[in-house]
Amino acid sequence: MAALDMSLVARSEYALHQLVKRKKNWAQREPGVIVVFVIVFLVAILVIAMFINKKRQAAKGAVVVTK
Structure with a gap:
């Protein structure tokens, strides 16, 4: 069985965390x-x-009706 390279897993978790992380915007x-x-x-x-x-x-009051 091949060993898993945990550095790739840790790097991908960090990248996912950076994408998901939200900072408060100015309105908040x-x-x-x-x-x-x-x-x-x-x-x-x-x-x-x-x-x-x-x-x-x-304008409605200024209308003059003539016959």
Whole structure:
């Protein structure tokens, strides 16, 4: 029976560990900043929606019907 070269097994386990290993990304390290970004984004969407709604209402009121 042939002997197994354990150095190859150890090297492949190390390579697998390096591939599987995950580091924390920036968003995981700074959750507060992400929350602030989300809040600012939602407020900006709300302001833009209010502006569009105001323009639509003004345009709807400015339509003059003539016969």
